[in-house]
Amino acid sequence: MAGREVKEYEALVNRVAGIFGLLKYFPDDMSDEEVEGVLHILPADMATTIGAVMAPRIRRVSIAFLKGFQQWLDGALTAKAQGKKIILVPFNFPPEFVYCFKNAHPLTSEVLTVAGVASLEGQGERYWDFAMGLGLPDYLCSANTIELGSALTQADFEPDAVISAAPGSCDANSKIHEFVARYLGVPQFLLDKPVDDSPRGRRAYRTYFRSLVREVEEFLGEELDEDRMREVLTLANEATRLYYDLWELRKVRPNPCPNIFTLYAYGIRYTLWGTEAATRVLRLMLETVKERLSKGMYPSREEVARCFWIYTYYYWDWYGFFNRMEERGITVLGDLLGSFFFQPVDTSTKESMIDGLADTCWDYAMTRQVGAESMSAQWLEDISYWTSQLDADACVYCGHHSCKQTWSVFSLVRGEIMKRAKLPTLMLQGDSWIRRMTPMSALDEQIDEFVATVLKRKRTTLARQVG
Amino acid sequence: MRTLQSQSTDIYTDYVRDWKEKGGKVLGYACVATPVELIEAAGILPYRIKAFGHPDTELGDAYLARFNCRFCRSCLQLGLEGTYDFLDGLIETNGCDHLRGMFENWQYVKKYEFFHYLKVPHFLREDSLDYFTEEIQLMRRAMAEHFGTEISDDKLREAVDAYDEVFDRLKRLYALREKVPPVISGAEVMRLICTGSSMMAGDFSALLDEVLAEKEKAQPIPYKARLMIMGSATDEVDLIEDIESGGALIAADALCYGSRSFWRREGESGDPARLLAERYLGNLFCPRMFTEYDKRRDYILDTARRADVDGAIITYNKFCDLHGVEAVSLRMDLEKAGIPVLVLEKDYGSKADTGRIKTRVQAFLERLGK
Numbered sequence: 001m002a003g004r005e006v007k008e009y010e011a012l013v014n015r016v017a018g019i020f021g022l023l024k025y026f027p028d029d030m031s032d033e034e035v036e037g038v039l040h041i042l043p044a045d046m047a048t049t050i051g052a053v054m055a056p057r058i059r060r061v062s063i064a065f066l067k068g069f070q071q072w073l074d075g076a077l078t079a080k081a082q083g084k085k086i087i088l089v090p091f092n093f094p095p096e097f098v099y100c101f102k103n104a105h106p107l108t109s110e111v112l113t114v115a116g117v118a119s120l121e122g123q124g125e126r127y128w129d130f131a132m133g134l135g136l137p138d139y140l141c142s143a144n145t146i147e148l149g150s151a152l153t154q155a156d157f158e159p160d161a162v163i164s165a166a167p168g169s170c171d172a173n174s175k176i177h178e179f180v181a182r183y184l185g186v187p188q189f190l191l192d193k194p195v196d197d198s199p200r201g202r203r204a205y206r207t208y209f210r211s212l213v214r215e216v217e218e219f220l221g222e223e224l225d226e227d228r229m230r231e232v233l234t235l236a237n238e239a240t241r242l243y244y245d246l247w248e249l250r251k252v253r254p255n256p257c258p259n260i261f262t263l264y265a266y267g268i269r270y271t272l273w274g275t276e277a278a279t280r281v282l283r284l285m286l287e288t289v290k291e292r293l294s295k296g297m298y299p300s301r302e303e304v305a306r307c308f309w310i311y312t313y314y315y316w317d318w319y320g321f322f323n324r325m326e327e328r329g330i331t332v333l334g335d336l337l338g339s340f341f342f343q344p345v346d347t348s349t350k351e352s353m354i355d356g357l358a359d360t361c362w363d364y365a366m367t368r369q370v371g372a373e374s375m376s377a378q379w380l381e382d383i384s385y386w387t388s389q390l391d392a393d394a395c396v397y398c399g400h401h402s403c404k405q406t407w408s409v410f411s412l413v414r415g416e417i418m419k420r421a422k423l424p425t426l427m428l429q430g431d432s433w434i435r436r437m438t439p440m441s442a443l444d445e446q447i448d449e450f451v452a453t454v455l456k457r458k459r460t461t462l463a464r465q466v467g
Numbered sequence: 468m469r470t471l472q473s474q475s476t477d478i479y480t481d482y483v484r485d486w487k488e489k490g491g492k493v494l495g496y497a498c499v500a501t502p503v504e505l506i507e508a509a510g511i512l513p514y515r516i517k518a519f520g521h522p523d524t525e526l527g528d529a530y531l532a533r534f535n536c537r538f539c540r541s542c543l544q545l546g547l548e549g550t551y552d553f554l555d556g557l558i559e560t561n562g563c564d565h566l567r568g569m570f571e572n573w574q575y576v577k578k579y580e581f582f583h584y585l586k587v588p589h590f591l592r593e594d595s596l597d598y599f600t601e602e603i604q605l606m607r608r609a610m611a612e613h614f615g616t617e618i619s620d621d622k623l624r625e626a627v628d629a630y631d632e633v634f635d636r637l638k639r640l641y642a643l644r645e646k647v648p649p650v651i652s653g654a655e656v657m658r659l660i661c662t663g664s665s666m667m668a669g670d671f672s673a674l675l676d677e678v679l680a681e682k683e684k685a686q687p688i689p690y691k692a693r694l695m696i697m698g699s700a701t702d703e704v705d706l707i708e709d710i711e712s713g714g715a716l717i718a719a720d721a722l723c724y725g726s727r728s729f730w731r732r733e734g735e736s737g738d739p740a741r742l743l744a745e746r747y748l749g750n751l752f753c754p755r756m757f758t759e760y761d762k763r764r765d766y767i768l769d770t771a772r773r774a775d776v777d778g779a780i781i782t783y784n785k786f787c788d789l790h791g792v793e794a795v796s797l798r799m800d801l802e803k804a805g806i807p808v809l810v811l812e813k814d815y816g817s818k819a820d821t822g823r824i825k826t827r828v829q830a831f832l833e834r835l836g837k
Contacts, residue, residue: 135798136792137791139785139786164757167590171563171755172564174757175788175792178792182760192757195584195586200598200601207594211592370564375567375571404564404568404786405564408567408568408569409571411532
């Protein structure tokens, strides 16, 4: 059996859990000397990530974020040991739904991939290669296939069930989750997104969501408890409020919110929403950004360009992507995966909470845009809102190879963004979770050239018009 | 068959031209989830969009991307360059991510007066059947309003019966194909199905009667091995010809321009809209349908056994997520059942691929000892 080729200690979740387990012993803040000492003993790939997150301007928040992540992962290990069920969810599904159950813990495929890519020597490549070795096609999405590739080795920490919320919005995501559930022999629960923006479509979605609730309840042998739900969703609502407070601060020029905080915000969204840990990290992030605002702090002499990433980032070089970019005066305002339209859930009754969770799923990143009746229209509408709210100068499309739905309407969307909002869009090509495809140096060059020519020309033209 | 062969890879066939010249309307659709009976009941010719291996995609590439399946890019190319200007409208379905993008771009540029989106759920359950039944009613209403035609329950039932007759004949044709020795080739069958997918049911039945009469008396076709082919949407008659040219007879298929478009159309409801929902959603043998892998696998294994094949070819277009992933499970299950498999990832319509494909099939035949 191919699975035996990988030993337990070599599998992604087991390795990541081992590494992050050490974070428990870290203080809440560290001196430069302490950081330097840690960097000396780390393998190169991990040192790059730790070097990025330990930059003094973001260090305290980074440590809190990483500890929060460790808590999430540790929660899974502890839960399993206590006989609770581990439910693997995709990023476009609210973890707070799983936290509403006493006997379950969520693990998010794509977040685990990011953790593996960011912290493991050799990043996630060997798990991707394992999946390819089974014959899976090389144009699948590395975001989930890296983690799921590790699950396929059957040597890794295994989920007890899989929830898939991507049918309707992403074939690649839905199919790989389906494949893994079958391969591992664990049940899969589906939430199909009707590509229907009418009230009828939303009604159907709520019906489907209720079916999902029943199936999960049956699987866990536990009925959703109203009090527990209220407790979890009150915390989720508080996190949502803090998220929007942070969003408001991102509108300021120059942006007081360090680029990497946008990733942290949605890292928390995809793992800890509905827990105390989420609100704790968000609060600290908010305090830090407010302090930076009051002191007028920005990592570069001037904010040269404010760019909104209209789909995803690149996750395999945090220093190159987040830190070095802002040190060159290029603000990463956010991306689709981290820009939400969530409303607070009405916690008055169990029914209202279930409906609220269904609405949250409907508005989740990716589901809302490319699961819409018209992918291009909804994506465009949301980009227009985000870029006008955040006062963006330009848009960037990462061109992650696997995103067939966004690729299929990108040309149309780019043209319309220019026509309507006069915002130029840079199209890059690369794999967001695998560094083999396009090197950061090539991406940097393209971004720099775009900023230096297109944006500069745009600003000059505008200045002339105003003059 | 001779006339058919010369016509069957034309987009604007004599049949469609004649239909249009008589003032008939034509609606384009792309996915087998589209209930063609409904279009036929409106007195409109349902036309399944094809590209027939069309290799040029410059316009298609300008809207879709190189990471999208080339079948969709080829269809879009033909749509944008005007080849499909004879269509009076389009029916979009959410068959897959590529197809959705194809339709969005096509409509963005061409702006058909009639453009209807039929939304198809991804699983079969009572609640999704309810939703799909409503979708069929919405499509019915939209066509009736736009084309000023009445689509009565009786007309719908008639159309259902007419298609059942087509399906019966196609099954007889498949029996000839599966016969040992066979009297019709895989390429001939695909030509017929492609041709019929732009004909009214009654006319297609008549054509099938002629072909059946001719083929029932035909000489057996020589071959080295009997194979089954399955995989993603393809209307590439050339591909089947290339495979068969080396002696690999395609004795059965599970393609959506093949048996998957007609083999099972069960339904029991007395209400015609609900009946259509059951016939389509309940029998959609496509990897876009989740939780139904076992049903698809069993259908394929049954077909393979019935046709007594020596091996199977799983083929899919580059960038097809649905079939690309499904191919792995299928390969494992077919091999477990003792059926050797050739997995053939290919670029749709690429003549540059012909040599490679022929070589791989030749190697597969040798592996089979043929």
